[in-house]
Amino acid sequence: MRLRVSGTTLLAVFVILLFGSFSALAPEPDFGGSVINYFQTIGKTPQEKLYLHLDKPYYGAGEEIWFRGYLLNAITHMDNSPSNYIYVELTDRGDSVLQRFKFRRDSLGFRGSIPLPADLPAGEYYLRGYTSWMQNTDPAFFYRHGLQIGNSIVTDILSEVTERPAPDNGGTLRIRFFNAAGGVHSGIKVSYDVSGKDLKTVTGQQTTDDKGVLTVQNLKLSPGNMRIAVKFEDETLDYSNTFNINNAPENEYAVSFFPEGGSLLNGITQHVAFKAQAATGFSLPVTGFVTNAQGDTLTSFATEHDGMGTLMLTPEAGQRYTAETRSEKGIVKRFPLPEVRSDGMGLQMAFRNGAIFYNVQKAAEAVWPDSLFLIAHLRGDIRLMLPLSAEKTSGKLSGDAFPDGIVHFLLADESGTPISERLLFVRHPDAVEWNVATDKPKYGKREPVRMEISLADLGGQPAEGEFSMSITDNHTVYPDSLGDNILSNILLTSDLKGYIENPGYYFNGPYTPAVQRHLDLVMLTHGWRRFRIENLTQTPQFEAKYFIEAGQAVSGQVKNAFGKGASDASIVAYSPDCFMMKRADENGRFLIDSIQFSDTVSLILQATTRKGGSGVDILVDPETFPEADRMPFPYGKDNLAGIGKYLANVRDKYYNSGGMRVIQLKEVIVEAKQKQRNFYATMAEKTITSDQVPVNMQSRLVTDYLSTVPGIRKLSEAKLSIRGSDIEPLILIDEVPYYDNDVLTRIYMNEVSSISIIKGGSASFFGIKGAGGVISIMRKDGSEPIADLPAPGVAFIKPLGCRTIADFYNPVYETPEQKAASSPDLRTTIYWNPSLRFDGTGKASVLFYTSDDPESYRINIEGVTKEGYVARYSADMEQ
Template sequence: MIKPFFKVLFLAISCLLISFSSAKDPLEEIIAGFQRYISEQPQEKVYLHTDRQTYAAGETIWLKAYLTAGPFHIPSSLSSTIYVELIGSEGELIEQHKLFTPDGFASGQLELSDSIRSGNYLLRAYTNWMRNSGEDYFFHRPIKIWNSQVISKPSTTREIELATGKVDIQFFPEGGNLVQGILSKVAFKAIGENGLGKAVKGKILEGDAVIAEFESNSLGMGVFPLLPEKGKTYQAHLEGYKMDLDLPAAQESGLVMSVSNSGKSEDIVVKIQSSENSQISKISLLAQTRGLVCASSRADLANRVVFVRIPKKEFPTGIAQITALDENGIPLAERLVFIDHQDQLSLSAVPDKSNYGPKESVLIDITAKDKAGQPVIANFSLSVFDKSQVPFDEDHETIQSNLLLSSELQGQIEKPGYYFNLENPDREVALDYLLLTQGWRKFSLKKAQSGELPKPAYRIEKGLTISGQLTDPKTDKPIASGTASYLSLFPVSESRTTTSDSQGKFEFEDLIYFDSAEVMLQGKLKNGKSTATVSADHTRRTPTLRYSILPFFSTPTVLEREFLIKSVERKNISRAFDFDEDLIALEGVEVTGTKIIDQYTGPRIYGGGSTKITVADNPALENLQHPLDLVKGRVAGVQVWGSGDTWSILIQGVSSINSSVEPLIMVDDIPIPIQGLSSIPVLEIESVSVWKGPDAAIFGSRGANGVLGFYTKRGKVQSSTPNQSDHPPVPSGYQLEKEFYSPKYEAQKPPQPRPDRRVTLFWAPDIQTDSSGKASIKFYNHDVETVIHGLIEGISKQGNPGTSRFSYKIGK
């Protein structure tokens, strides 16, 4: 259990320090509640580092997941499963993967379909344990995906610049409320139609009189002073807009809390002032960071004003919540401030040269140190990309801004990296504006004072769960007290048995498996002699999405358009040079012989369909992971999204991705549920046929939404039907991490003819510094003369995050 600090110094104008009066003092109860919270229900956080921020259809999103637990951001040993999701602009789930993280680190990839539509998408990550706190605690990262089809659109003024120029503005008095007769600081935040901050300026009016002026920063935030008087109302007039907005009404009595947090001072100075008619005579003050209570005490407000000086050294780096409470523990005012001890990792990544030739090798030396300059053992991920080919936001989110800022606040934070970039001279002021206008989301004082923590509805997962039901193969009725058996041989051999309940239900928890095809389930009746039918539950349990995805404007910028044009060039290069370089190309070979007739004799009673894809003897298709990958981006009018057990298919004629209309799925002319496809190895599929439009009429009403037919080489479907008793398909396992392909251009070898236009030159998700705090990475450039940008980020065993950037040139 973490022991809080209780040291606070007072500079008093008639200030009296009062000790705690009893064991049931509300302040003591709140402090005890926070202690229970961080010890019994430690909060997990997930952060994803991706190789870049913008992608084209058909590309791969490479990612590294960092999972931390508790107030000090120690790499988590609690959960072993991280859920990573790609969500579309309408809130639809495009892909979901499960990453195995035994030590707080995991890496994986999201492979984008060639047919994915242009739009704003959302990367979401969480653990099952994090669901107890709600979606506000999940990791969210907006990303933009472009499909090359938009290149054909005329390049006009961006749709984002709308003529109406509407703006939404909100006002936030410091501490929470305006009180008549007390000078207060009022913060404001303006949001444009695109959902981002919008620069505004205007005047504060009392009737026709101008009493103050205000102007925001580039992110749409700012402050102005206001002394509200009894019987008067105030309005804000925005220049350039035909709108006057009412300011929040001032209370007749109460108190106002203002905070000074100068970066040059070693203390936070808190001023609390009450109105003349206020009945509040005594207050409590409590300051906490991520559940750690760092300072607390009580003071007398008999003379209506008190100053409190709190040493910053009592706080860890991050957001501190300072709250004034009455004698019953009811919050009266609250303020968020950021404490920055500059104690994050000192991280450097230095190339061995500043200028390189095309396809030349690059060596990056990495060094990690703590604030005192001592070497640190830490885990990092590195992305190296061509900055000229892809849009890049210099103030994007990093692990540092996420753990210390974004994960502590409600809602979306625009340009979170801006507040940690030392090159921005106004970053501290801008950060204070943000904390005045952004909502607090952490464990509340009300919950802490209640004395009881809510019972977690979601457990800590140490592995995956398989649940299902046993039924009698003759009567199809549930089997009570039957035996369900689980067997997996990879990555370790494991077998388990369990007994079904009165409804035939069974469940296995904390399983470790990757390839679901390697998992076997079997069932027995109560007597243990007869075989039961086993069906695994494939129900998708995805948390409700409450995060707002920004509107998408389909006209690309000049840079985005150039990125798309080059993405088409890269695909054309891949197609032109997509051959095995170890093979020998023969010239003028003439082959004569007799055509071999298709020997497949399995069921095919519905004809060839509208489109047929031959899979057999095509290595590019046979090596795909899932049968539906065979259709992705290869059949006009057919759209496929998903991964694992979660797939959505639309065949021409269906107008909405939210219509929940699925085509008929068949294997060797036998209808099966879509989940049954996951158990069919692609290597055993001979061909795929698609029926759409009038061609699907042969299926009657079953074919109203189109039909997908998969034909195996042996014409058998025993393993594809989940209702059969032998080895039914189980939910997808953990994602198998793929290795990022990085070509090697050795000097002694002849130059390769294939052009190299990679956007992401190198991706290394698992870099570990040694005891001297050092590591090194080697890779090869592409053949474009440009500027290369590198970003490395990660975290130490002690929970200190760090980021660093570097750049170099490629030229002759």
């Protein structure tokens, strides 16, 4: 395992060595201390980075997305972040969050699944993941993953945009509506609204033609993202959808230029990187040449990889340089290069054969500062502070001092102001070795596969850490070798600004000179974003609006009859999972923390005065979530052609598992009886269900019926007591507590689903309020609301709770009957394990059964060692 050295230790080593060799150039102690303090302040502030390992690269409506979440320290990449909850959202290409779930860390880490509705329209979506603490930073640091989702279940109304608005077609939009059988939806009235950049929302209604096409004309808007919402205005068909498209002209593109070190320097031969990007957001190849103001051609250039490349230029002060480019389609454009500086300095860097080479370039008229330093940090962990001089402007550093990842080099003067910056990606040979072996070379249908996996460092010692594993069917799930994975995400895309095209390319195979060159082009054309350094001698400021979520919490304020904070008010929180009492502060503010509740449970908060009296109101702080943003990836890759077999499998599996056919018809109501659940019934001494109530009592008040139940005494028309107690019982109606028992005179037995009587030790769960026992009444679905609900001082809330963790179903075929079962095995994900555990010898054993198509599977293992080394294994299991 590669040795990991802390930044502070390494800095001390550098300072000792460099001060010994260049004592005359050593920085003032306060400067060095300020720089160290700067990075130590960053290190003391928790920095989090989230990555989700998904079981496969794309999905179909009606499926579940299985994931393992890796919440890491963004600086060290170790699995020691303090947050215990993550949020995962499914977002469309516009700005709508379709689903939001909260997951809690358990003994196996962050894991779970996200169900995709069967009627989810096919298209391009993305997952967004974050913690509460991560909301204190730019949302660009959230986890984002583009996701293709098909739909083979809803086939009665399908749609596609056949023509996008553009200047050359008069701003015409066309959408075709059809079905899977080849029919079209003609003569349908469709209402629409279209919005986009520089366009006021256009609304209207049109009727589809005989080919099922809706046509909207004369849409005049600037190129960019646009949104079209449509809805059928039909008596029988119920359909609505929103289309997010990019109407940018396909031939439009731009080329940006990035001088190494940041500026074009007078009289210095420099590398100038460039990137060509189409208006769609994807790269494109171009060729071109650079001319000066007199029209002289100075150099030519061509893109090398994903629209990126470099050229060499020796600029002169006072000159203006222009690049003339030509795309593959012959579109010629001209772009200006940055202005030339005559007083600047620049940093030239290279990483070759495990060594880092640096060189300071100075424009002809620039004055060498009194002190100059080369400073480097890796994700906020300082690794180098090297004094430079006019006599020592270049040198070589050992790459072993820098772990894998993006190293940020800065050239700074003694005031701490960066003069030039350069990003360099450092990558070493893999520090771990994988060995994956199966017990047999070939398998038949529904046979057990025993797999042995070992993980060791280069010294042969067992490697420990957190890992997850998926095995998919190669005949239906095509691996996305260029897409994001744990290596490209944690080491690259999560720390760079802008869209990185095909990030998986840089980590899928050997780190060849070509791959290293292409990755350096990414460094030259993308800016550092996680740590924006303005002055190294000034302590960075950080203000936290959101807190580390170690436990779930609910906060708010209790107010008295005068609308002011009720000092020292008492608050009681109820849920099926917990009971908790808290005191408000002198302003009536309260915080109920370390409370557990799931996403299916409501919470009941009840407040009283300091002495237990009523007459107070309780206000709960609303939950806040970050605003959804538009798809952070370019549009245009939502074509799911070629995965028809996969979607057919999804459809057949959905129906075989009991899924209902989805038909988009109006006024079709499917009713099913749902058993009413009384969460407190398990505590009850007695629970009476509606079918146990005599017919003659069905139309009577609850108090009338309860007075006939042994153990309950009627004190008055509205008051009851559970025998053995002179204190009135606590009344719960649909889990909401009421302290005015007069509410019972408004409930009749024909509304009641069940009544539970709780007394004795079980009632102690409710604290002093349950001293007289508890009567819990659950009403039937559809019951009329009770007047004056909720009760004063009571809040009935349903905050976003934790999603219940389900286990992935791995079928077992142990008996001949199981193996011969007629139900087809249509798995596309053959095996999913969110927590692959290695023993003390660095070995893990896996057992799974093949499906009905056992010919070729893909194995993907991702994770992080305890030292923070990111590791991945991906290979086919061929037969």
